[in-house]
Amino acid sequence: xxxxxxxxxxxxxxxxxxxxxxxxxxxxxxxxxxxxxxxxxxxxxxxxxxxxxxxxxxxxxxxxxxxxxxxxxxxxxxxxxxxxxxxxxxxxxxxxxxxxxxxxxxxxxxxxxxxxxxxxxxxxxxxxxxxxxxxxxxxxxxxxxxxxxxxxxxxxxxxxxxxxxxxxxxxxxxxxxxxxxxxxxxxxxxxxxxxxxxxxxxxxxxxxxxxxxxxxxxxxxxxxxxxxxxxxxxxxxxxxxxxxxxxxxxxxxxxxxxxxxxxxxxxxxxxxxxxxxxxxxxxxxxxxxxxxxxxxxxxxxxxxxxxxxxxxxxxxxxxxxxxxxxxxxxxxxxxxxxxxxxxxxxxxxxxxxxxxxxxxxxxxxxxxxxxxxxxxxxxxxxxxxxxxxxxxxxxxxxxxxxxxxxxxxxxxxxxxxxxxxxxxxxxxxxxxxxxxxxxxxxxxxxxxxxxxxxxxxxxxxxxxxxxxxxxxxxxxxxxxxxxxxxxxxxx
Numbered sequence: 202x203x204x205x206x207x208x209x210x211x212x213x214x215x216x217x218x219x220x221x222x223x224x225x226x227x228x229x230x231x232x233x234x235x236x237x238x239x240x241x242x243x244x245x246x247x248x249x250x251x252x253x254x255x256x257x258x259x260x261x262x263x264x265x266x267x268x269x270x271x272x273x274x275x276x277x278x279x280x281x282x283x284x285x286x287x288x289x290x291x292x293x294x295x296x297x298x299x300x301x302x303x304x305x306x307x308x309x310x311x312x313x314x315x316x317x318x319x320x321x322x323x324x325x326x327x328x329x330x331x332x333x334x335x336x337x338x339x340x341x342x343x344x345x346x347x348x349x350x351x352x353x354x355x356x357x358x359x360x361x362x363x364x365x366x367x368x369x370x371x372x373x374x375x376x377x378x379x380x381x382x383x384x385x386x387x388x389x390x391x392x393x394x395x396x397x398x399x400x401x402x403x404x405x406x407x408x409x410x411x412x413x414x415x416x417x418x419x420x421x422x423x424x425x426x427x428x429x430x431x432x433x434x435x436x437x438x439x440x441x442x443x444x445x446x447x448x449x450x451x452x453x454x455x456x457x458x459x460x461x462x463x464x465x466x467x468x469x470x471x472x473x474x475x476x477x478x479x480x481x482x483x484x485x486x487x488x489x490x491x492x493x494x495x496x497x498x499x500x501x502x503x504x505x506x507x508x509x510x511x512x513x514x515x516x517x518x519x520x521x522x523x524x525x526x527x528x529x530x531x532x533x534x535x536x537x538x539x540x541x542x543x544x545x546x547x548x549x550x551x552x553x554x555x556x557x558x559x560x561x562x563x564x565x566x567x568x569x570x571x572x573x574x575x576x577x578x579x580x581x582x583x584x585x586x587x588x589x590x591x592x593x594x595x596x597x598x599x600x601x602x603x604x605x606x607x608x609x610x611x612x613x614x615x616x617x618x619x620x621x622x623x624x625x626x627x628x629x630x631x632x633x634x635x636x637x638x639x640x641x642x643x644x645x646x647x648x649x650x651x652x653x654x655x656x657x658x659x660x661x662x663x664x665x666x667x668x669x670x671x672x673x674x675x676x677x678x679x680x681x682x683x684x685x686x687x688x689x690x691x692x
Contacts (some may be wrong), residue, residue, distance in 0.1 A: 226260045239268035261296040261673045272309030281464055309337060311345025319345060340372050347380025355380055375407050382415035410443040410522055417450025424461055425450055441472040448478045452485030480512045487520040511542050518546040522553040548582045555589040584617050591624035612644055619651045626659045639677045
């Protein structure tokens with residue numbers, strides 16, 4: 202569609218020129234802008250060639266459009282070539298770069314990590330271009346140095362701005378604050394913020410989001426709430442992001458009353474909760490065991506048209522399992538399956554059923570993991586099941602799970618071997634025990650005092666102390682050992 206429109210537009214211009222009409226750069230610039238939005242550099246080059254062919258001289262806007270699109274596509278070297286063409290009079294083309302062109306290039310250089318080149322271009326701007334750097338110039342450079350962790354250079358440029366009397370704006374403030382907070386220099390960030398406030402430069406929604414998020418990241422929730430209240434008192438225009446950040450921080454810290462307060466303020470400001478905020482609130486109320494509040498959140502989500510996602514369902518599944526509300530947990534699980542959402546909280550439900558003594562349900566869920574969700578069980582899930590099966594003296598299924606673990610490459614821990622050895626001893630399955638002693642050796646799973654207590658009592662009672670000695674020394678015990686004679690292994 203863009204190509205078709207370009208062709209029609211160019212045909213119209215071409216016809217005008219054929220009829221002797223004068224065509225300047227402006228309509229061509231409009232075409233260049235449209236092509237640039239689609240990153241159609243091939244047609245942009247064709248248009249420039251046609252302009253040269255028709256004797257249409259590009260102006261500073263023409264070159265600015267080209268440089269802007271090239272910088273946004275991170276083709277900085279190509280943008281620099283265009284810049285040299287316009288400022289060097291190549292092919293008789295000459296257009297003096299203005300401050301917008303310089304700032305576009307400086308920003309492009311900083312975004313690809315070429316800050317020093319950006320600084321040199323600013324000096325060239327002063328000396329050769331006859332343009333004075335402005336607030337945007339410095340903001341681009343400060344941001345560039347902050348992004349690579351050179352906060353001191355960013356602060357030096359800020360001080361230079363003040364010396365030269367270049368106006369500071371809220372973007373300058375936010376750029377420096379973001380750099381300081383990213384590198385965990387929160388005290389310096391707040392000193393700078395307070396200094397700017399005293400100088401009359403007030404923060405905006407972005408300012409408060411940067412600071413509040415940084416405080417939540419270091420778990421300084423009290424200070425974050427203090428700053429939030431300061432923001433409300435100052436009647437600073439805000440956006441939803443600052444509320445969402447604080448709701449998340451408060452919920453993770455377990456301060457659910459404060460989180461609910463911020464939710465109410467978010468609604469008063471005319472914003473809505475998003476799925477992330479609902480999820481952190483549900484998780485926070487789950488941690489506090491507040492089923493009524495969880496139910497309230499779910500109802501509000503549905504009324505607001507916010508669809509639960511994988512995090513919502515898995516949080517609910519984990520909570521209901523721990524609360525041993527198995528009926529509700531299985532409803533959530535069935536709904537997840539129906540909606541094609543993969544449960545990651547299988548382990549919590551299996552663990553809860555094991556604690557409840559319902560190993561049959563636990564095993565059914567285990568089988569569903571493989572047949573329906575395709576999620577591979579981990580060591581913890583196998584451990585819960587094997588431990589419960591051994592307590593029920595269901596050695597056959599416990600052995601099956603141990604073999605399944607081996608087949609799937611899941612490494613059992615010492616506690617699982619201990620549970621199995623205990624069950625094998627109670628059923629007098631010495632041969633199997635010797636095989637699993639070998640497996641412990643193969644998998645470099647070190648026995649603990651419980652292992653040694655079980656095996657020592659059992660093996661010494663059946664005259665197998667030598668096998669126990671070899672096991673402790675890290676040798677196989679179930680297979681016959683090669684006979685040695687005079688220190689040489691007999692073949």
